Amino acid sequence: MEKLLLKVQELLQMSDRNSGRMNRLSIQMKMDNLTSYLKIGTEELWDKIKEYLFGAKTLEDLSQIKLGSKLIPTSEMLKDVLEFAISNIQQIHFENDGKIFKAYVKTIMLDSDEETIVGIYFTGNFTACRAIHALFYNSREIFVTHLITEKTTKYYSNFQYRRVEEIIDKVCHTFLLPRLAIVEEYKEVCMEADASNQIHPDRILMSRDGNVEELAGQFLAQKYSLPKTKDWADLYLSLIPNNNWSEIKMVHTDSAGEGHKVRAIVIKSMKEEEVLALINQGIMNGRLNVFSETGDPAILTEGMTTEEYLRTNGKMLATKIDQYLKPLYEGHTYSPFLGQTKRISLPAQARAVMGVLAVLQRKYSVFLIGDMGSGKTQMSLTAVFALMKKRNASGAQDGISVLIIAPSIIIPKWAGQEIPKILGDQIVHCTIINSTEDALQYVKKIKSGYRVPKGHIEFVLVSTDRMKLTANKFVLGAIWKHQRNLWCCPDCGRGLKSPKSKTNDDVMATWKDAVELPVRPPNRSELREAYLNGTMGANGLPLNYIKRYTSLIRQFECLCKSGEKSVIVHKKSADSEKKERKRFCTMARPAVKDRGEDRNKPRWMIAEIFQKHLKNHFHVGLFDEIQQMKASDSGRGLAFHKLLKSCKKAMFLTGTLTNGASSSIQATLWRSDSKSLIEEGFKHNTTKELWAQKYGVIEKITYLDEESEGIIGRTTNRRSERVQVTEKPGIAPQLVARHLLHKSVFVELADLGLPLVRLKEEPIIVPLDEEHDAAYQLFHNRLYNACKEFQQELKSKAWAKFNPATLNYAAQPQLENVVEFVDENGTILHTVKAETFPEDYLTSTERRLIDDVKNELKDNRGCIIFTHYTGIFRTNQRIQKILREKGIESEILDVNTTSSVGRFEWLEKHREKGTKVLIMSASLVQVGLDLLEWPTLMFWQMNDNIDVLRQASRRAWRIGQSLECRVRYYVSEKTQQMAQFQRLMRRRIQALLVEGRIERSDNLAQYANDDSSNLTRDLAGSFSATELTETWKTAAEKDMDANLKIVNEEDYENAIKEAFVRLTAETKRLCGVTDLVQFDGNLVTTEVVPLDTTEIVQSGPLSESVGELDLFSFNLTVNTIKTKLRGSSELLIQEQIAFDFGL
Template structure:
């Protein structure tokens, strides 16, 4: 919609941002205002004793959280911070601001040792305990009868997988001489659901009760004796832990999962809780519902919601799409109409929900707030033209899959997209063989194949050639390279890539899934001195790990999981990194790889909006509202305007930088990195931007440094990559 009365949200905020800010300050009373610090002097004195000193912004956040928890009665809080902002330091320092307390940390398995190490390097004289052990229930049972008060701060760490797992169960019913159907052991009636008889196979898949007397038709399986630690703590150790810290809280958003139940049990058994996340919301309002219900059930119940009302919450504070189909059909006795209705959830969170349920219990931290502790960061999209044979084989496969999607709709769509994403890289090792099945009829509808291509001895694919050059250049500068590969199961190209690199006298390591999650960080730290390049799947290292030794990251293969891409790309750009971080995304032009990366860039622009950064407005939100898989399928059939990944990624980075520069009518405070020292600088459109122009097959590159205010003028009509300094 265009017109004289239409104003972009960015322009509106630039014009009226100062007045809006004044209104907000006049009508909202923050728990803690760093400009007028009151009641936090004690916390400031305690932080002096920490073994690791927080950055100034982190220190203010710690004071605010401490005041909210210990003085204002805010028992449960979210800490939402971008990757690398130091959420673990903030939470541990907050715990240290109280009198001696016992803290339980729940985290992914591969982060258990990291949390123990962080606690030991942050809190003086802390006592740490690893509860991710086989006999954890025996240890908790000993705690139950000990019940001693801690003499110093204690931090106990357990993995979320260990905390949730309970005993196994099996069906428990009787048979008779006259019937092989399951009978209730109490009343003897045959097990039924509504008017249908149940079999032993059916009651063995889902816990069932007798329809007559409500007796459980299941019992504990004594072959595996186990008790969920979270349930044990709730039942026998309520109050034993003064605080629970739950890391990666976004993994607990579902309703009936074991992890979700474990979260509820632990929140109910401790006085204080800090829930940490880098991505609190994926864009759908109902993702928040169960987290909020476990955090603050009283408020949601007062508003008329119970624990089963996720759809009601979605319809109230989210977006629902209703699709109605009306088909005419010929019946034997006349002509009739058949109606079909499908309801789908769509991205969108009402600002009312954010203001009503999140603002009073959430602390937000951005990398821009702690930018003085970070080195320069740049991202580059490297596009390659496929060789003739490679392009012909890919084009034939794409046409076959396009016809298949048109004929069979979304059957095997996921397998098709994975084939198109991986084939340009794996075509010299693996053929493609995709079977499209009708699940109801158990019938193969079509089989689509693509051949293995043969290369001459010593011949390499374009992406492989350039990757060798990148690695050699980085090695000359004393930098190690972390290489991500996505399809490491049935289309694993790691052995070929390792062989190619080793032929060039490059030392290569491979992080396998067989390395236990709890030992991955230790494995990387132990073996890194012997590597120039580390090959791994991004899923293995996407959360929590600090890979400082690999300042250069190359996504050799890129999928379409936004969360994985965003987390993995910044594994080494974290507080503590001293080297400039370079990230490369390698794709082939005119392929599904380019479409996927372009779509991810568009989705990341929307993610900026969901997280409160509105550099352009909400117009793009609706245009990028579907899932990436749906839009890739649409692009496969219709073509779509998803080419030009360099331009799409440059647009996203431009908007990300603009968001960091701010959209208010007042100045922003940044920490600008200078040679030899870091100084606090006030800037308004005066941040240094490094602009890289990449042209031609040989990737000729010219670099200039400009002011942010001159960005649009320099970038006009050209494809650029940006880095904020």
Template sequence: MQSIESMNLSTFITTFSSALEKKVLDIMKPIYTLEEDPLREFNHLLRKPYPAQAHTALAVFKALCSQDSVYIVGEMGTGKTQVSISVVSLFPKPQRVLILCPPHLVGKWEREVRATLPEVRVIQLKELSKLLPLKGKKPEKPKVTEFWILSRERAKLSHSWKPTWVKRMRKHACPSCGVFFKEDRPLSERKKEKCEECKEPLWEAIPPRRFSLATFIRKWLKGYFDILIADEVHEYKGDSIQGQALGELASSIKKRILLTGTLLGGYAYNLFNLLWRTHTSLMKSRKYTHTSVTRFQDEYGFMERVVKEVDTEDYIYGRAKKRNVRVKPLPGVSPLLLPHFLLPNAVFLRLSDVSSALPPYEENVVTLDMEEHQAEEYRELENALRDIVAESLRRGSQKNLASYLQGLLLVPDAIYRRNEIEVEIGGQRKTLSNLPVEGIMPKEAELLDIVKREKQEGRRVLVYCTFTDTRDITPRLKTLLEDRGIKVEVLKSQTVSPERREEWLKKTIERGTHVLICNPEVVKTGLDLYEFPTVIFYETGYSIYTLRQASRRSWRIGQTKPVRVFYLCYKDTMQEKALRLIAGKLETSLVVEGELSDKGLQALSQAEGSMVVELARALVEGLPEKESLTALWSRTRKLEIEADLTGAEKKATVREVSKTLSQIGNRILKVDVIESTKPRKKKTTRICVSEGELEKILKEQGKPLQFALF
């Protein structure tokens, strides 16, 4: 056995997991233990929660009996909306609930509430006029449970604006640099503009002249609402007007239920503002004030201090050198954040906890060789950028690293056109570019092939692209698909507002659309894409959180078809390196996190800034390739399955994951069958069977059986 001194963290936790588990259970006494039949508490609901959702709702309710705020940290698709409504139904008396949510989820919340509770009153709070009659009156207790739904955009009150300029020699000029406008005209009052010369804004803010809804509730309706439900609460973590609106509402409402899929964003300070707004007493008990962000980051995160001595100047008196000190936060958090803040105040819900209600899920990584001329153009750019990136890393500079790497991720997919990458060499800016290559490239051909196969099975396809703005490649894909008789729609953030996307999607499906192309950021929250059971990541980027969120957009409660996810990348390119880094980080985090959440602690080591540096190092130094990308991804998914089975009492069923098929003569399959025999016990059996024998084994089971192929 390996000595403890030489073990890394992952190996240590894996080796001593049983002893660590026993120690934790001895020290930490839960306020809620799993009951045999939690559903009996929800017989009065029109739509009953699943057992895992019922356990979560009961745990949150019990926590709210002794504290004011509880976070529900659940993966996308676990039914956090259903859980929060179920919590409200447990209170013995009717409650008045205020829901704060993104604007595109207002209609969805109303439908969910009406579909779950038998007697309920739902009000969409859109205008201040609905609250004005309540000012100065003693709040009456509601006769039935009331849900007031407030869009976060309406909760805050931002400033308005007006165009600004100066007049010189009877001409309109920029107030910052004084350069005359090319067209001597007043500026538009409908569009914000910038000076073409100095890039400064040609508009100024006008302070608000009335109360925002959140401020009105804090000043005049404190205590009117009994419960606050804040959806997607991680989006209020910044020092923004929306975050301030959450703080005002939280200070006015006694009980708070806070819903999120990712509580942490990679840095400790991401959690500070949320905790200060929702757990003010806890923060004050630890001697924090509203300005203690740096101290919080220093105590629960990592800080980098860079000291540079200035050689050009010396102090007149004394022998000390002049120094410049730069301090910046680094990704990662201290383990103390868990016992001090997260575990006492959060309930974690995994998608695996409700997996009995989900169809099979399959992931496939497809690596493709580039076409000859395509490879030549890419290699030329890669070699040129490798030296530039290596020099930046030697100097400790991250300037322009992201744009260089984005260029290398883009070029193989946009080789049909000239792509320019601005670089800085010796203080001078130069432009690198590729020559266009004609024809259908291998990844495009693979996309067309997958879409054709899925269409024959009657399955719609969702295609994710990360380059959809200034370097947009979606018109190319749309043309290729439409030339083959496939109906395609492209969803973009600037063309369809968040409030209209659900309605737009419904009409799109009614028109017979077979393929939907969009950026994963557009559908990361809110939309249920049940109608698109096949998901193709044509481009993945390097944001792990976005990738995981988008990959589960179709695999959620209510989906009836098996979900297939494909990741396409070119071999020996930055695209493959990015997927390798993502797989490696997921593998480590799954071992460390245990049963907490796919995104609860996972974000601790996955900040996008660190991914940029790691990708840059991968470009310069390369990555060790002890196994293929498909095998690496497959092993990562296997770890996730085993973690899912360890923490729940389930039958011997495992959802299908990424697969590697070994062909020996008559197609021999290597299959790992993982069985959950007892709570927290599992049995793994490896067999090698032919395809025909596997079908025979499945028929002999007499019931549906899901399995994992590796």
């Protein structure tokens, strides 16, 4: 009470207008009256004290504000009023358009000048808080007024805030945080600074509990890659000089509550060298302890490679990993469901499945990354089976639905072979969605209440080619106004802007913006005739008048359909404000068959149908060959994004997660886990260059114009320059650690423990015949010089035909080969023509190919000849013709032979038929297919995509292949084919470096430099044939796991059978599935049902092969075994107990 009265007296002295002795007497009298009222409150005393001034308000005013009533307060009430009078309560209020907005301030964060507001926390009603938030962006000056004294303080806004608000009991709590205190905002600004070679901004750190030292330590450790141990991190801030950081002044009002504990600091941006110097100084003076108490130090000697370091310190590193990292799955426990599939997984596959299940239990998605032939289909389907069994055991009354997205070529394989073989056909139902009608029919079935039967799995399969297909044709939904000669919105009637115009331009859309044919709109007489005949369309044109629309029609939009929304962004000035338009409010619509706009039946995107009508319907989505959906702006990528919305969980299957560049995984990570990327400052439209700034490798090339005309300075000799930023192969370890390692399962072929036959890769480099070589060199040099001559005028178009022309002239000089250089107006600037050879001429490389095919057929080995240029060059037909002339029959697989869905059946037909020679493009069979019947693969032409080449070359080298696999690459010496093959070799070595199969210290790594990757590289710089052959063979050996078990052809059959029996039995043992000893050939175990885990304290007879075990030392799992006669449904053994000792 005494403290209260002292503060009240101070406030009265400040408020009393008298001075000197009169003031002291007046204050004393007022205090006596207040003290008396606090003892005995009477109406007479209230009349004396109610007019006392406290600041700008009377005691009566304060009583009404505090108590909300005009009644005379009691003594206890007056005490509350006096406490309210001396409190520090401040308001922000302003008037706008005749309306007054008020909010109570809780905390103000001030810059070093103590005038600029860095952050602020206030409360009020929702409208007032939003209006005050806008005030901080619209006005530089902010006024805060004390509620009691009405003293006003002027502050200034810095326009850099991030609003965070919460509404509790209709009271809006708003915190305008400093923008650089938000992690994603700070990281975004840092990426922008990196892109423009600017220094990073200062970092603001805020701690609710006041422990800014710990927070600063974590930030510095993350920012500058320092050790994150607590004993070090808590000391980092104390090592930084005071001029490099400062504490932000916090002004708290009495409304702040727990906010009084909040502290904030600013850490200035420092160079990494400065920070490391401070850390080094801390180590030298003993403030940072570098001595570990957890074992011996690592061994590092001069010249030691990374591999040698890891091998030398492997045991110590494993101990550290076990100490600091806890795996999601430790690899020792197995679900019994894994041993109950029709085709049992191998132990390595079972461990991978358990890892997948562990990830899906905690995360939305998991990456299953396995070598080609490692059984990704087996593992994914086993995981689905385990999920179904777990759901069934939980008491669910229905089964599960699974969505499978895969390339169209392997959809039949999934449905017809893999699912029945792995899971059987009693508990699975497969539905292939091939069209819009199929998708709508399936949606209708689900909407009608269909549920998958309990214990069953429904697979819905959609190909990557089908899922993305939208309408066959789009037409413009606008109305043509003949009188105004422009297109108008059918809803509001306003004219539409031309898609070619800039945002702020008011150029209206005319006929040519939307229509290619006819080139002119209908005249008045044509319109009148259509009106009289009743053939006038709703778009203001005669029916079927438009023959072809332009590609711009989907960019038409009207303001009435695309409103604007304000976005809080960093502002360069107080007056600037960025607006973001809602996109994709297009005026285009699908063509309607009934209106004569399209001959085909209506079609719409399957992915969008599922997204809209089956949100979270599928329990799991299996996305096979996820690398084909990686592009952020492709049809497949967008459809993949939509289908994820239909899946509760997702599994991504791939053998090549990345192509070596960090941006190749960017879009997939965003679509599967955008939250983690948003927290780091990334957005959906973050460029791959900005992404690579953090997680990849960026190459910046600055081109300076040294010619006199390159001077662009008016008063100086400043020259023009052009900076080209490109991403190079390379992935930062942080990308793997932060976004992949905790949700990825890796399986290598060697992990399976199965034998494989030998794989032999061999480049066949053949010199051209003398006459052919002379003609080729002449054509190559003329074309090369012409491309260089017209490069400045035609840019990249000058080189567009160089590679196809030179590569195919080396392979087929019998074709007419003419290259024309044409400008934008269609004028032919120059022509280069090659000498044409007779049709019956066989090149030296063709003769070698024929001889090799004959030798393979003698050994009864099937061959596949891979081509690339199969269009106008008709390479497939040429090879088929020359083989037929030598008595060798072959079949061609191309886009005209069958659809992508039918390729699997086509290959199966020729396998059954016994066709020995096939000709096709490698891109048609790069994924999903097993070409076991054709163990010799011959690359007559090669694709510049190294991923296609690597995958296609392994199609025959799979588990189950009993013949030695041979891969041959045919290259004509001293031609552009040599340069192309050299490029592919470099890219393959780059991929091996990224995958960790070779080290930078390896001699092979010297060939990975990219300085010779230009498509038009001069042939004089090519390797010799011998060097190229040996380097390729070495790279091919590195591309195979050294731990693989390789056996000879004659030993393979027995080795693979023995391995499968042994390994599948091991999987069953690990899963607790015990096979019965067969009393005769008719007894089989049909089902294993796990019961509750129980401790058993009894013993029984043990098998002699097992030996004696102490049962009291084990926790046993009890299973029941049901046994019946083969071919009979009658149970022979009703209930048999099986003990799983967990060994």
